[in-house]
Amino acid sequence: MKVFQCNSCDYQSISNKYVCPKCLKGKLEELEVPSTGTVYSFTDIHVAPSEFADIAPYTVALVQLDEAKGKVTVRVNEPVQIGDKVELENVEKGAYLYKKI
Amino acid sequence: MTNVYVHGIGMTQFGTFIDRTMKDLLLDACIQALEDAGNPKVDAVFVGNFMGGSIYNQEILGAIVANELGLGFIPTAKVEGACASGGIALRQGILGILSGEYNTVLVAGVEKMKHASTADVTQAINAAMDNDSNEKHAGLTFPGFFGVLANRYFYETGASKKHLAMLALKNREHALNNPLAQFRKPTTLEEIMDARMITNPLGLFDCSPMTDGAAALVISKEKSAIHIRSSAQASGPTQMQDADDLLSIPAIRESGRLAYEKAGVGPEDIDVVEIHDCFSMTEMIAIEELGFFNKREGWKAVEEGRTKSTGDKPVNTSGGLLSRGHPIGATGVAQIYQLVSQLRGNAANQVDNPRLALAQNLGGTGSYSTVHILERV
Ligand SMILES: [Zn+2]
Numbered sequence: 001m002k003v004f005q006c007n008s009c010d011y012q013s014i015s016n017k018y019v020c021p022k023c024l025k026g027k028l029e030e031l032e033v034p035s036t037g038t039v040y041s042f043t044d045i046h047v048a049p050s051e052f053a054d055i056a057p058y059t060v061a062l063v064q065l066d067e068a069k070g071k072v073t074v075r076v077n078e079p080v081q082i083g084d085k086v087e088l089e090n091v092e093k094g095a096y097l098y099k100k101i
Numbered sequence: 102m103t104n105v106y107v108h109g110i111g112m113t114q115f116g117t118f119i120d121r122t123m124k125d126l127l128l129d130a131c132i133q134a135l136e137d138a139g140n141p142k143v144d145a146v147f148v149g150n151f152m153g154g155s156i157y158n159q160e161i162l163g164a165i166v167a168n169e170l171g172l173g174f175i176p177t178a179k180v181e182g183a184c185a186s187g188g189i190a191l192r193q194g195i196l197g198i199l200s201g202e203y204n205t206v207l208v209a210g211v212e213k214m215k216h217a218s219t220a221d222v223t224q225a226i227n228a229a230m231d232n233d234s235n236e237k238h239a240g241l242t243f244p245g246f247f248g249v250l251a252n253r254y255f256y257e258t259g260a261s262k263k264h265l266a267m268l269a270l271k272n273r274e275h276a277l278n279n280p281l282a283q284f285r286k287p288t289t290l291e292e293i294m295d296a297r298m299i300t301n302p303l304g305l306f307d308c309s310p311m312t313d314g315a316a317a318l319v320i321s322k323e324k325s326a327i328h329i330r331s332s333a334q335a336s337g338p339t340q341m342q343d344a345d346d347l348l349s350i351p352a353i354r355e356s357g358r359l360a361y362e363k364a365g366v367g368p369e370d371i372d373v374v375e376i377h378d379c380f381s382m383t384e385m386i387a388i389e390e391l392g393f394f395n396k397r398e399g400w401k402a403v404e405e406g407r408t409k410s411t412g413d414k415p416v417n418t419s420g421g422l423l424s425r426g427h428p429i430g431a432t433g434v435a436q437i438y439q440l441v442s443q444l445r446g447n448a449a450n451q452v453d454n455p456r457l458a459l460a461q462n463l464g465g466t467g468s469y470s471t472v473h474i475l476e477r478v
Contacts, residue, residue: 073342
C-alpha cells in the first residue's frame with residue numbers, strides 16, 4: 001500500500017497533496033507500507049446510493065495502518081468492530097477491499 | 102466588528118410544496134425580507150443554492166430575483182458551498198458592503214428537493230463529497246461519514262445512541278413550537294431509538310430530511326438594532342481519511358475561533374445558538390468545537406438538558422435542520438432568521454433577553470463552515 005509522507009513534519013496521507021497541509025511547507029514523498037491495519041471506526045450502510053444499492057447493507061471502515069501514521073477508508077466484506085485486525089484483499093474500481101485477518 | 106446590520110428577515114414555511122416552484126418560494130422569502138426592512142434600495146443580490154442546477158434545471162437565481170422584484174440592473178450571483186451555500190452567500194454580502202461597493206444587499210437561500218426521488222437527491226448530495234477518491238469508491242456516503250464518526254465517539258466517551266436520540270428529541274420538541282418548521286409531530290425517545298437504520302448507529306431521526314423552502318435577509322451599513330458583530334469562514338479536509346482527529350471538524354473549530362476573535366467575545370458570552378445539525382452527531386461535535394463544552398463531553402451537556410431552549414446554552418431553538426427542515430441552500434439564511442427573531446424577542450422558543458447569538462453553517466462533511474455572531478444593539 002502506498003502512503004505519502006511529508007519530508008518536513010510527521011504528516012501522512014493516503015493521497016498526495018501539492019504542499020503539506022499540516023506544516024504548509026513540506027512536500028509529500030511516496031512510501032510503500034504493509035496494508036495490514038486495525039479498524040479505527042466503521043459504519044454499516046443500510047441506505048445506499050444507487051451505484052451501491054445491490055450490495056447494501058455493506059460495511060465501510062476507517063483503518064489505521066499498522067506501520068504508518070496514515071488512515072485509509074476501505075470496504076470490508078463482513079461486519080467489523082473497532083480494534084479488529086484487517087488486511088487488503090483486493091483493489092476494485094478504485095476501492096480498497098479489506099477482510100478480517 | 103463588521104458594522105453591517107440586519108434590517109429585514111423573511112422565510113417561507115419549510116416542508117413539502119409540490120405545487121410551489123423554486124422561484125415562487127425564493128421570491129416569497131425575498132419580498133418578506135424587503136417589506137420587513139421597509140423596502141430600501143438594494144445594491145446587490147446573493148442567493149445561496151446547491152442543487153437547483155442538478156435536480157431542478159434552474160440557475161441564474163440572482164438575476165431572476167433582481168428582475169422579478171424590479172431591483173434594476175444591479176449585480177447578483179448564485180453562491181454554492183454545498184449545505185453552507187446560505188452562510189457563504191451572507192458572508193459574500195457582508196464582504197461586498199465592507200469593501201465599500203454596496204450599501205445594502207439582499208441575501209437569500211432556496212432549495213427545491215421534494216419533487217425529486219430520494220435516489221436522485223442522494224446522488225445530487227454526493228456532489229458535496231470528493232468523488233474522485235478511493236473513499237467514495239469504497240461506498241462511503243454523506244450520512245456514512247457521520248456514522249463512522251459516531252461509532253468512534255461512542256468508543257472514546259461514555260456516550261451511546263441514546264444521547265444522539267436525546268439531542269434529536271430536543272430539536273423535535275423545539276420544532277413543535279415553530280410554525281415554520283417541517284416536522285411538528287411529537288415523538289418519543291423510544292420511537293427515535295427504534296427507527297429504521299440508515300447507517301449504523303444513525304437511524305432515520307438522526308438524519309436531516311429533504312425539504313422545500315427559502316429564507317432571505319436584507320443587510321446594510323445603515324444602523325439597525327441587529328449588528329453582525331463578526332463573519333468568519335474556514336475550510337477543512339474533504340475526505341474522512343485525511344482527518345487528523347476523526348472527532349474534530351477543523352472547519353467548524355477554525356471558523357468559530359476566527360468569529361470569536363473578530364467579535365472580541367468567547368463561547369461563554371453567547372446567549373443563543375443555531376448549529377448545523379445535518380445529523381445528530383454533527384451537532385454533538387459542533388457544540389464541542391465551538392467551545393461551548395469540553396471536547397468529548399458534549400454528550401453530558403445533552404444529557405443534562407443544557408442545550409434545550411430552557412438550558413444555559415440553548416442550541417437550535419428553531420428545531421434545527423433535523424426538525425425545522427433542511428432546504429440546503431436556505432439553511433444558513435434560515436439560521437439567521439431564527440437568531441434575529443430571538444434578538445428581537447419574538448422567536449419560537451424565545452429565550453430570556455438574549456444579547457449575543459451565534460450561527461454555524463456547515464458544507465460537505467467538514468469542507469466548509471461559516472460562523473456569524475449577531476448582537477442586539
Ligand atoms: Zn508537513
